[in-house]
Amino acid sequence: MNDKLKEITETYIKAIDEKDLEGVLALSADNFTLTDPDNFIDGKVAWGEFLEVLFNNEITFKGIDVMADEDTSLLHFDLKVNKMHLRGVDVIKWENNKMISLNAYLYEIKGQKI
Numbered sequence: 312m313n314d315k316l317k318e319i320t321e322t323y324i325k326a327i328d329e330k331d332l333e334g335v336l337a338l339s340a341d342n343f344t345l346t347d348p349d350n351f352i353d354g355k356v357a358w359g360e361f362l363e364v365l366f367n368n369e370i371t372f373k374g375i376d377v378m379a380d381e382d383t384s385l386l387h388f389d390l391k392v393n394k395m396h397l398r399g400v401d402v403i404k405w406e407n408n409k410m411i412s413l414n415a416y417l418y419e420i421k422g423q424k425i
Contacts, residue, residue: 316379319408320386324374330366332359340409347415368392382406396420 319338326334336359345352345361352358375387386401399417403410 313379313381313384315408316382316384316405317377319405320377320379320384320403321374323403323410324372324377324386324388327372328370330370332362332366335362338408338410340406340411343410343412345413345415347417365392390417 323335323338325331326338336355339355339358341355343352343355343358345358350361352361369392371389371391373389375389376385377387378385382405384401384403384405386403388399388401390397390399396419397417398420399415402414402416404412
């Protein structure tokens with residue numbers, strides 16, 4: 312277990328939940344990429360634009376469990392965007408304490424509350 316990487320991942324969770332755009336971007340490398348079922352985002356600027364749109368919604372982001380080893384963290388999470396409830400796992404690759412990639416595997420939960 313990489314305790315430092317786990318701590319940084321928990322900082323990322325808090326920044327997303329608090330809609331802290333600058334905090335999330337401070338943890339992101341210039342060449343950051345995000346891949347999820349609906350999006351491919353290439354670069355920190357595009358990531359910031361994506362987050363601005365996301366943060367214009369009512370959101371809650373809660374970490375269920377975080378595991379970290381070497382340069383990768385796994386984040387099991389609940390995300391609520393307006394009335395949509397998603398659950399998933401982020402696989403985050405880190406370099407020099409900055410996210411270089413985030414692969415999100417998520418699905419919608421219907422009929423449950425966070």
